Amino acid sequence: MNERYYDKLVSAAREKGMTISAAADEAAMAFLDGKPAGQGRHKWSGGDRQTAFWNSEFLKDLPADVWRQETLGLALTRYLGQDRLGFPEIVAQVATIAPDVLVWAARHSGLVMRQDSPRWLEISGLDTNQHEALAELKRVFHIFREAHQVRQEEVERLRKPLSELAPLDLLIYASLFAFEHRIPDLVYGRSQPEMPDAQEAWDAIDDILAWKLSNCDPSDVQLTEMSIASSMRQHLIPFLFPSGERPRHDCYQAFLELLGAQVELNAFEDRSADAFSYDDSIRFERNGDRLEIVDADADAQTAWRRDGKKFDLLHQYWLYRGMDAVMADPDLLARVSPAHLEANLHALAKAKGTWLRLQEVYGMAEQVRADAGSSAALFHVLMAAEMMTAFFIEDYLRPYQQCLSETGNSFLALGRLAFCGLLQPDMQNRFPLTWSDRAAKVDRIKPWTATAEHPSGSARSAEAILDFMICDWAAMAKQLRDGDATLRPRWQERPLFKMGRLSLQLPWMMAVQNNSAAVINNLRRLGARRNEAREETRRIEERLGALFRKRGFHVVVGYEIPALDTEDANAGEIDLICARDGHVFVLELKSTYQRRSVKEAWAHRTSTLRKAGLQLSRKVPAVQRALGRDMELTAALGLANSPSTVTAWIVDTTIEWDHQLFRGFLKVSLEEVLIALRDDRRLLNDPHRLFAGNATLDQGAEEHAEPGKDDTLYPDGFSAGRFVEVIQTAAVWADSL
Incomplete structure (x- = not known):
């Protein structure tokens, strides 16, 4: 195992004439991308990479502007996000050279909710008299810790009256809550200001059930008709059929109180702690012992709502x-x-x-x-x-x-x-x-x-x-x-x-x-590691390629760049290359699950999408070189000797971070590309008013007309140039948002 791996990367980059900034960026990118992976018995673990990277000699003399690169900041974030390995000298070094970078990394590592972590102790133990930014961070963290502790203790207190109940009993009270407070809202289209919205309530019930499952007796999840009948007689039937048996209003009220406290705790974690950690469109400013949210990027907030x-x-x-x-x-x-x-x-x-x-x-x-x-x-x-x-x-x-x-x-x-x-x-x-x-x-x-x-x-x-x-x-x-x-x-x-x-x-x-x-x-999400996942990725490429072919493109799927020189050695496979009308499209496809939180979205942006931008920065020049020397490729793409315009996009199955740039490359959702190629954006606009309540499903299905002149994205006929314009201007969504 080569413990000097990252130093050698930096040295090789410097020998090529790269600046220390670019060389350090290369090393940090390798670390973030899980390199080296190792081979055979000499596989590298995440801990091995942490140890090798933070022990690298090149880190000792980096100036502040190099530390301020995103890749170095993310590497530091990854270090602060784990508790097993400690390199406190790095924390002290960055605090002295670029305290703003340490503040940024501490924020984005989620340490605000892990203040018992050794990594936070490394930061909070620094001499804050010399680092005002860190001193302020420490004050902010203290406010978060106290606020979280109050809410956590309230949840713990309110769990006690329900500690003897079984998971089935809690499901009964969750059902009573749903029919009393949530279902009428859905039926009548009303809302109760004092009640959580549906998704908040469902998430809180999920957490309550997880708590109960982690503490219940194994026999409580081995139900029989007799045990169900016993639970219903005690906890449900008296509510539904008034008789001599008194309803357990005490249990129901205890459940409602716990539900409210769990919603409050979740809201604090999602809207405050996670927002502080992962939402760069806002910032938290301290006003005495209170924190106030200040808008920092209105455009980013608009983009999030639009997505x-x-x-x-x-x-x-x-x-x-x-x-x-x-x-x-x-x-x-x-x-x-x-x-x-x-x-x-x-x-x-x-x-x-x-x-x-x-x-x-x-x-x-x-x-x-x-x-x-x-x-x-x-x-x-x-x-x-x-x-x-x-x-x-x-x-x-x-x-x-x-x-x-x-x-x-x-x-x-x-x-x-x-x-x-x-x-x-x-x-x-x-x-x-x-x-x-x-x-x-x-x-x-x-x-x-x-x-x-x-x-x-x-x-x-x-x-x-x-x-x-x-x-x-x-x-x-x-x-x-x-x-x-x-x-x-x-x-x-x-x-x-x-x-x-x-x-x-x-x-x-x-x-x-x-x-x-x-x-x-x-x-x-749950099945991300299924054996079929790789086959599914290939099918995405094939099916999207087939849609491009229907529009008259020549398509090459899974092109392997011939490594004729060291520049192309790391280019890897090109997911999709499509050509028509003198335009060549290089598409990097990413497939994942539907995210629900700003934390998950931030992780997607700084891992999958960041890496996709890096991959395209290597692949596009490699494709341009291949177009000049690989006659089989140019023939497969139907290209003559005339120069072609190369356009590269990150095409992702998620909506998050749509139409943003990663290493200069546009990220666009796969569904937007599908709609643009199919030219059926009219379906986004509820053409038969099904969602407005003015038509039934069978009535809405009567029309199967092709898009009219006003509906089509291509009034003058489809062309590669217009397709580029449609995607780059987000024309698919123009009449919908």
């Missing part, structure tokens, strides 16, 4: 795409039950739209593999999720809405809903949570797997779908108790909760959740 709006518009775009696909498939339409026709059509359209999205944007195959090893048809998984949602809307929420309007009391309405279910010939469960064994759930899912080969559906396919959607709470409880840092599913990503031989489901959650985001993140 959120794009996410919503894409949701309706794929619904329209799905709607058109369903209406064009008579075999699929024939399987739609006439009962609740519009709801079922809507569910099918959503499932079909998400299926198209997963194929075209995320490269998914028709079959997906669950953790248990079983394989399921992706469209059937999506259809099962959407049909469950449609069922719970029609058979739970709509009847509940009617009962609520008649009684004016959420608990009486729930009782009436449950009682009406019991009066049905088949004794239907209309309680706020449902349960079944595996066989019953498979039978319920089976009809949604119908094909020409299996017109009644397939039990094996239904089992695979169940495996894909289920979360084993016994296994998750053990993971949480053991402090296992492995990613755990959010409860909406795998909405069937296995507890022993029974599985629970929350109708109210399934009725309102975004199944598209849940399935995408099930596959891309």
